[in-house]
Amino acid sequence: MKFIEKPYRKNKLYKGKALDFFVDTVLLPDGNKAKREFTHHPNAVAVVPFVDENNIVLVRQYRYPVRKITYEIPAGKLDRKEGLTDCVRRELAEETGFAAGSVKRFISYWPTPAFSTEVVHIYIARDLTPVETKPDKDEFIDRIIIPFDTAVEWVRSGKIMDSKTIISLLYIKLTGVISPFSQCLPQLSFQKGRCCPCSPTRLRQQRG
8 A cells, every 4th residue: 555645735834933834735645635734843953961981961941832841861953054963062062061072873763753844863972071051042951960870760750751862861771871882873874764774683783
């Protein structure tokens, strides 16, 4: 059975600072038409900053849509024509006051493919050094440094409910914090709808 839906009529309802909103008409595989409501997003990066082998940096902030204070890894959307690693380093400095000696991507994913074009690219950062924090004028953020295992326990207990943070922490916990990354990271890509090939099975094979 064919699953591809073809654009029939595009309709941009609103152009915002971070998102554009669309209600498009599509042709279904059976020839009928349907409406698809979604947002266009410029994509984002997130980063797990390791202060040392055991401790990471999280940010604490208030998220208006859910009316809750959240604990998250640092993250932000790409500026126009900004490279991924440039965005990682900028967001890390703005939100945590750290610069990274090295940053490497380890996974990319669609947070909500039913409603958004957004792709989040997640990095690990090491060899941190303090720099001046420069948060956006409308951002009020606290930086906290906690053991990695404590952050994983916060996921298990429900204290952390942010998807990028959950995915990042559990992925690292599953595959290993440091040793596998140098082998798998250069192979990662997110092109033509394909996510990273670095699966837990592949990592086990690489470990021998």
